[in-house]
Amino acid sequence: MDYPNYFKSYSVFLLDNYIEELTENVIGITKSGKFSVCRFLKQFSDATIYANIKRELEDILHDIIHDTPYDALAKKIALWKDGKDSILRKDLSVRDINSGNYIIKTVVLDFLRYYECSKIELIALVKEITDYFQTSTEMGLNAIEEIQNEELSDKDEIIHGILTNIPVVITRINKEGRVTYSAGKGLEPLGRKDNDTVNFSIYHDYIFPENIENAKLALSGKSVSYIGRSLSLSGELREFQNYFIPVNTGIIGFSLDVTERVEEEERFRSFIDAVKDYAIFRLSPEGYIKSWNEGAEALKGYKKSEIIGKHFSIFYDKELQEDHFPEYELEQATRNGKFETEGFRLRKDGSRFWANVIITALFDKNNTLVGFTKITRNLTERKLAEERLRTSEERFRSLVEGVKDYAIFLLEPDGTIASWNEGAKRIKGYNEDEIIGKHFSIFYTEEKKKQKYPEYELVQAGIHGKFEDEGLRVRKDGTTFYANVLITALHDASGKLIGYSKITRDLTERKFLEESLQAMNADLENKVKERTDELLKTIKELKRINNDLDNFIYTASHDLKAPISNIEGLISNLFEELGEQSLLNVDLREIKEMIDISVEKFQMTIKDLTEIAKIQKESLENVELVGLSDLIDDVKITISDQIAKNNAEIIYHLDDCNEIKFVRKNLKSIIYNLISNGIKYRSPDRNPIVKIMCSSDEFYNTIICQDNGLGIKAENIDKIFNMFKRFHDHVEGSGVGLYIVKRIIENAGGRIDVESVEGEGSIFKVILPKGEFELH
Numbered sequence: 001m002d003y004p005n006y007f008k009s010y011s012v013f014l015l016d017n018y019i020e021e022l023t024e025n026v027i028g029i030t031k032s033g034k035f036s037v038c039r040f041l042k043q044f045s046d047a048t049i050y051a052n053i054k055r056e057l058e059d060i061l062h063d064i065i066h067d068t069p070y071d072a073l074a075k076k077i078a079l080w081k082d083g084k085d086s087i088l089r090k091d092l093s094v095r096d097i098n099s100g101n102y103i104i105k106t107v108v109l110d111f112l113r114y115y116e117c118s119k120i121e122l123i124a125l126v127k128e129i130t131d132y133f134q135t136s137t138e139m140g141l142n143a144i145e146e147i148q149n150e151e152l153s154d155k156d157e158i159i160h161g162i163l164t165n166i167p168v169v170i171t172r173i174n175k176e177g178r179v180t181y182s183a184g185k186g187l188e189p190l191g192r193k194d195n196d197t198v199n200f201s202i203y204h205d206y207i208f209p210e211n212i213e214n215a216k217l218a219l220s221g222k223s224v225s226y227i228g229r230s231l232s233l234s235g236e237l238r239e240f241q242n243y244f245i246p247v248n249t250g251i252i253g254f255s256l257d258v259t260e261r262v263e264e265e266e267r268f269r270s271f272i273d274a275v276k277d278y279a280i281f282r283l284s285p286e287g288y289i290k291s292w293n294e295g296a297e298a299l300k301g302y303k304k305s306e307i308i309g310k311h312f313s314i315f316y317d318k319e320l321q322e323d324h325f326p327e328y329e330l331e332q333a334t335r336n337g338k339f340e341t342e343g344f345r346l347r348k349d350g351s352r353f354w355a356n357v358i359i360t361a362l363f364d365k366n367n368t369l370v371g372f373t374k375i376t377r378n379l380t381e382r383k384l385a386e387e388r389l390r391t392s393e394e395r396f397r398s399l400v401e402g403v404k405d406y407a408i409f410l411l412e413p414d415g416t417i418a419s420w421n422e423g424a425k426r427i428k429g430y431n432e433d434e435i436i437g438k439h440f441s442i443f444y445t446e447e448k449k450k451q452k453y454p455e456y457e458l459v460q461a462g463i464h465g466k467f468e469d470e471g472l473r474v475r476k477d478g479t480t481f482y483a484n485v486l487i488t489a490l491h492d493a494s495g496k497l498i499g500y501s502k503i504t505r506d507l508t509e510r511k512f513l514e515e516s517l518q519a520m521n522a523d524l525e526n527k528v529k530e531r532t533d534e535l536l537k538t539i540k541e542l543k544r545i546n547n548d549l550d551n552f553i554y555t556a557s558h559d560l561k562a563p564i565s566n567i568e569g570l571i572s573n574l575f576e577e578l579g580e581q582s583l584l585n586v587d588l589r590e591i592k593e594m595i596d597i598s599v600e601k602f603q604m605t606i607k608d609l610t611e612i613a614k615i616q617k618e619s620l621e622n623v624e625l626v627g628l629s630d631l632i633d634d635v636k637i638t639i640s641d642q643i644a645k646n647n648a649e650i651i652y653h654l655d656d657c658n659e660i661k662f663v664r665k666n667l668k669s670i671i672y673n674l675i676s677n678g679i680k681y682r683s684p685d686r687n688p689i690v691k692i693m694c695s696s697d698e699f700y701n702t703i704i705c706q707d708n709g710l711g712i713k714a715e716n717i718d719k720i721f722n723m724f725k726r727f728h729d730h731v732e733g734s735g736v737g738l739y740i741v742k743r744i745i746e747n748a749g750g751r752i753d754v755e756s757v758e759g760e761g762s763i764f765k766v767i768l769p770k771g772e773f774e775l776h
């Protein structure tokens with residue numbers, strides 16, 4: 001590659017005289033730049049930038065001088081391949097006219113390698129670098145203009161030299177609108193060669209209107225810069241950044257093939273559009289919304305058509321608007337290049353979300369503010385999660401702190417106390433400030449400390465995850481208490497032991513309770529024993545009394561029989577002696593009759609007592625199978641007079657219990673008493689009807705005797721079974737019948753119940769166990 005001599009000599013001149021100065025200039029330009037890329041550079045020391053720029057400059061100039069245009073580049077590529085250099089973008093690997101600019105880019109890319117930034121920031125950065133590229137082209141153009149103004153003799157040669165190295169097309173158009181020169185590497189993608197289009201007329205041969213219009217404008221004396229289309233010979237559409245500069249002879253056109261860049265920008269834009277998690281949009285310098293992506297629509301709920309042109313304060317709460325917060329954000333971004341904040345923002349539907357907002361100010365090459373980009377991220381989920389975590393942690397902490405019945409605290413892996421709660425304070429007596437940082441063995445007795453027992457507990461908890469124990473622990477005041485201790489090992493996500501939690505419960509009270517409960521139990525047992533003994537004694541006593549009573553009844557009935565018979569005999573002897581005449585005396589006769597009645601009553605009572613006495617003597621040996629229907633018939637015969645006299649009706653339904661195992665005489669006594677009472681205590685209003693029913697199950701025979709007689713007053717029901725108790729005097733009776741019935745039944749292990757309605761009748765229910773079953 002032949003560089004023009006001019007370049008070579010100028011390069012030697014620069015290397016020899018001005019390289020230092022040039023380098024300083026470049027640093028100055030670099031650091032004063034308004035792009036954020038430049039601000040990144042500020043993070044480098046001047047020395048670093050200086051060394052970098054100097055090396056690059058020397059490389060470039062050296063290549064020019066020695067005609068080795070690709071050596072420096074080749075070196076870079078080799079480094080890059082070895083992974084020792086930063087990414088080299090294709091377009092950046094091409095040398096710019098303005099080498100200083102090239103150096104900036106190289107430095108930036110070097111820097112990027114070490115700079116950790118978010119994806120979005122990186123994208124913004126790459127975009128800015130691309131903008132640099134454009135700027136550099138403009139700068140190149142200025143250089144050409146200068147060269148032209150200097151009217152150097154070999155200018156075509158110079159231009160040609162430039163053209164062979166960069167993808168530009170230089171076109172000269174004369175005042176008539178005809179192409180007089182066209183050359184450059186930029187022609188390659190169009191499939192054209194140098195001067196292919198000489199003699200083309202902008203009016204007749206140009207196809208695309210933007211090219212015609214801008215060429216006309218330039219011919220009228222105006223510099224233009226625009227993106228225009230060109231068709232390659234194979235029919236491919238390409239895009240060029242065109243600069244038309246009016247000169248004395250017509251126009252010089254400088255066209256840079258930007259097809260790839262446009263495509264890339266297109267990709268970039270569609271990437272921005274497609275970003276769903278971020279609302280990314282542009283604002284005018286005044287804060288009016290100029291672009292809108294899908295993420296913005298998803299996040300804020302506005303469609304592109306309804307939000308473009310609105311002021312971005314629409315996303316802020318009224319209070320923030322009144323405080324001029326949106327304006328403040330723009331001010332800050334303008335001043336510092338960037339403003340980042342978090343806060344609530346509004347959706348179209350009025351709902352709020354927690355947002356992270358980054359506003360970046362955009363400046364053009366003249367350092368004029370051209371607007372802002374705003375990136376909003378929805379952090380609601382993260383915020384909520386954080387909030388939840390925080391409140392649950394707080395809740396847990398206050399819960400633990402407030403627990404009074406348990407000492408709950410944390411230990412470092414070595415057993416140092418790291419936290420303290422109310423319960424710990426209460427149980428152990430230490431305040432938080434005096435115990436945190438101490439070793440937990442302080443709670444152990446000297447003996448246990450000597451045995452290294454606290455350490456043993458931690459080891460056990462470490463091995464098994466948990467360790468539970470009961471034993472004596474020591475309070476601050478030296479007193480001991482009986483404790484239940486649970487130590488749990490705590491691990492972090494990677495499984496590393498980070499400490500222990502320890503829960504201690506004071507069991508002294510429980511111990512005390514247990515002990516007093518035991519004492520109470522023993523006391524109770526004693527009392528029960530005493531009571532049982534007393535009861536047994538009473539029962540024994542009662543049995544003895546009962547026995548005495550039975551004996552008395554027996555003796556009385558037996559011993560009184562003879563004297564009363566004697567009295568009866570003596571009275572009749574007396575009256576015989578007195579002679580028949582004496583009975584004519586009314587008084588004497590009445591006395592005799594009264595004596596006879598009394599004797600008779602006396603004898604009846606003795607008879608009843610004899611009956612009672614007999615029941616006690618009755619043994620189970622006389623038990624037999626008694627046919628109930630026969631027995632009832634037997635009773636009916638016995639009381640046939642009573643039945644006839646009262647017009648009584650005796651009915652029975654005996655079902656499956658016709659035969660009952662019982663002492664025959666006793667069963668007859670039961671049936672006799674119940675039936676005869678049913679007739680005796682009849683209602684004067686109706687003929688007596690007595691119904692006997694019997695049913696049987698696995699364990700019991702149940703005999704029911706129902707009458708339609710006078711019935712019994714409710715308050716008397718309980719007493720009718722008492723000895724000598726009577727509630728009706730209009731008929732003869734002794735008040736012993738039901739007493740005998742009850743005793744017979746209870747002696748046999750059974751039970752008798754009565755239900756009665758006064759004026760309607762009574763039902764007696766006799767339940768007799770079969771075999772060993774007893775009712776109580």
Ligand code: ADP
Pocket residue numbers: 673677678681707709710711712720725726727728732733734735736737738739762
């Ligand atoms: P007595 O029949 O000899 O009086 P009981 O012991 O058989 O003695 O009965 C006690 C009392 O119970 C009776 O005096 C009577 O007042 C009441 N009584 C017994 N059976 C009946 C009955 N079926 N209907 C009404 N009252 C009855």
